[in-house]
Amino acid sequence: MKNNFDILVIGGGAAGFFTAINCAEKYPSATVAILERGKEVLSKVRVSGGGRCNVTHACFVANDLVKNYPRGEKELKGPFHQFCSGDTVAWFEERGVKLKTESDGRMFPVSNSSQTIIDCFISLAKKHKIEILTQQSVQTIFYKDEYWKIETLQQQFTSEKLIVATGSNPKIWNLLQTLGHSIVEPVPSLFTFNITDKRLTHLMGISAHVGLKVQNTKLATQGPMLITHWGISGPAVLRLSAWGARVLAEMNYTFTIQINWLVDATSEDATAMLLELKNTHTKNYIINKPLADFPKRLWEYFLTLANIEPTQKWADVTKKQLQKLTEILCATEYTVSGKSTFKEEFVTAGGVNLKEINFKTMQSKLFSNLYFAGEVLNIDAITGGFNFQNAWTGGFIISEHLYN
Numbered sequence: 026m027k028n029n030f031d032i033l034v035i036g037g038g039a040a041g042f043f044t045a046i047n048c049a050e051k052y053p054s055a056t057v058a059i060l061e062r063g064k065e066v067l068s069k070v071r072v073s074g075g076g077r078c079n080v081t082h083a084c085f086v087a088n089d090l091v092k093n094y095p096r097g098e099k100e101l102k103g104p105f106h107q108f109c110s111g112d113t114v115a116w117f118e119e120r121g122v123k124l125k126t127e128s129d130g131r132m133f134p135v136s137n138s139s140q141t142i143i144d145c146f147i148s149l150a151k152k153h154k155i156e157i158l159t160q161q162s163v164q165t166i167f168y169k170d171e172y173w174k175i176e177t178l179q180q181q182f183t184s185e186k187l188i189v190a191t192g193s194n195p196k197i198w199n200l201l202q203t204l205g206h207s208i209v210e211p212v213p214s215l216f217t218f219n220i221t222d223k224r225l226t227h228l229m230g231i232s233a234h235v236g237l238k239v240q241n242t243k244l245a246t247q248g249p250m251l252i253t254h255w256g257i258s259g260p261a262v263l264r265l266s267a268w269g270a271r272v273l274a275e276m277n278y279t280f281t282i283q284i285n286w287l288v289d290a291t292s293e294d295a296t297a298m299l300l301e302l303k304n305t306h307t308k309n310y311i312i313n314k315p316l317a318d319f320p321k322r323l324w325e326y327f328l329t330l331a332n333i334e335p336t337q338k339w340a341d342v343t344k345k346q347l348q349k350l351t352e353i354l355c356a357t358e359y360t361v362s363g364k365s366t367f368k369e370e371f372v373t374a375g376g377v378n379l380k381e382i383n384f385k386t387m388q389s390k391l392f393s394n395l396y397f398a399g400e401v402l403n404i405d406a407i408t409g410g411f412n413f414q415n416a417w418t419g420g421f422i423i424s425e426h427l428y429n
Contacts, residue, residue, distance in 0.1 A: 033184035037061025040190035040399025042146040044420030049153035058156040078139035082410040097404030108421040193373040209403040211375025212274035219363035220256035236285035244269040270374035307340035376403040386426035
């Protein structure tokens with residue numbers, strides 16, 4: 026087995042393959058190899074997006090795109106001006122993979138199968154004679170005489186250029202620390218909140234557009250929320266977990282969440298809306314004329330909390346009951362005790378310190394022949410194709426500057 030390469034990529038995932046392919050296309054005379062610790066490559070790509078692979082997001086302006094990255098927003102602005110979502114779409118289409126946009130902006134292969142992306146990468150790797158070496162668990166990395174020496178359990182490899190695209194891999198982070206790079210300690214991101222209040226979890230399956238706030242912090246957001254049998258999930262919760270990854274870890278995932286069921290309405294707004302209903306629908310049963318078109322089960326839940334009988338007529342609702350209902354609608358509080366991983370997505374906040382990277386080239390500031398792509402860096406995004414876009418952008422930029 027050949028063990029000396031011009032370009033060596035550690036990590037057989039999305040970032041590793043995209044980088045290797047772009048390097049091989051740009052430098053056809055260079056020998057390129059990918060080292061993967063597992064038996065299979067691209068395993069996370071296979072399961073991503075529910076097996077459909079959420080390739081990118083239909084956000085084509087760099088300054089808007091960066092707003093989806095709790096860590097990396099400032100650093101990615103320049104890279105996204107070099108290679109953005111539109112460039113990703115063009116890259117795949119030029120290689121025979123057409124993408125489609127869904128109503129929420131997520132972009133998938135028209136085939137609706139992640140296998141399409143895997144087949145594209147494997148086919149291009151073969152075409153450009155990239156060696157894919159599996160079951161190569163890296164044990165040591167060191168730099169000597171202007172060459173990288175990488176030892177796996179099987180053998181030793183040497184390379185002039187080294188690209189690390191290993192995602193959230195503690196072992197590789199430890200090896201990078203021995204080289205002098207500092208690692209921001211990883212904590213989970215993109216998770217759902219566990220709430221044991223049965224009155225809430227009995228409403229599982231109901232979704233609502235809400236405002237969320239973590240008590241005693243500055244963390245707040247709004248958007249769709251889904252009630253589950255273990256607590257709450259949905260885009261608003263995931264966004265809050267991403268931006269609050271470090272704060273919530275420090276709180277050991279035990280905190281009070283405040284839900285404004287009217288998104289951003291104040292108590293005064295809510296009172297005014299309820300009084301209008303009371304005055305307009307005096308003879309109607311309160312259960313039949315809910316505020317803001319809330320689902321019946323959810324509205325009944327609010328009434329129960331406010332000690333209002335569903336069979337009461339609007340005319341009979343007291344001032345005290347209206348006040349209680351207002352409080353519930355604008356600021357229901359629940360104790361969150363723990364988190365759950367969102368589907369199969371496991372994203373971490375943490376990784377190689379961004380201050381040690383030149384984002385014009387994705388090059389290490391400590392070693393001229395060392396580059397990074399993807400989530401091995403302290404960069405992460407909310408769900409929707411943004412983490413993949415970071416991988417594609419980093420990989421493309423590396424290929425553009427590897428020998429420049």
